[in-house]
Amino acid sequence: MSEPIRIGDTVLLIDDRDKRFLVKLVPGGRFDYHRGSLTHAEIDGIQEGSRLRSSGGGVLTVLRPRLADFILKMPRGAQVVYPKDLGPILVWADIGIGMTVLEAGTGSGALTLGLARAVGPTGRVVTVERRDDHAATAVKSITRWHGDIPPNIEMRSGEVEDHIADVGPDRLVLDLPEPWHAAQVATSAMAPGGILCAYIPTIPQVQTLTEVLRSTCRWIEIEVSEHLYRTWNVHGRSVRPNHQMVGHTGFLVIARLIAGGDEEE
16 A cells, blocks of 8 residues: 555545545546546556646545445446445454355445455455346446456356355345345355344335244344444534435344254244
């Protein structure tokens, strides 16, 4: 991260009104906006945090994007999992270094990127998408962030239920309209101690999923949560919440798998 920014990198340009632009630097490229233009060659070789002046007199701060910045600006086919939900998924599903995570569906690839970072180079993320157009968008986004599909991400097509036994995941992360079908298969295909995390938008879906999980007598500590995000304005004596906040995007359902046996019948 201490290296100078180079052609081939993706950068975040922030103007004096805090408007943000995600730009991939290419040979001979030029960035144009309402305050003029800036050639990619002018950005090549500078240190992160430098400020450059556009042809129209605008000042742009050049940074490497955080994963959250990239997710908010990335192209999308399906609705993305926003950073405000990505953090709780990683924490409450207890996803860490070296784990095997099975994800469905891939969507635009935002959650896939977060999962791959959490499991690290010794872990494995297998992500399953049923729609070819969504998978193609995810490939572009993951490649733009990493430069290629990294070794710890494996992309598959089809229904996730067909992959659970083969993958044998430590964690199952579902962003699907009907996650209860996968949950039923996971009851017998995952090892005890495994965790299921479902990201779903409506209460009827939450109700159906929790009823299915309880009916198996194998999933415990079933928790349902909703995470809201509000930023604050703090400038001198002006201390107040911002007028807009990110409200409901989806519910998280977390459950832990226990061993089966006659004692539970």
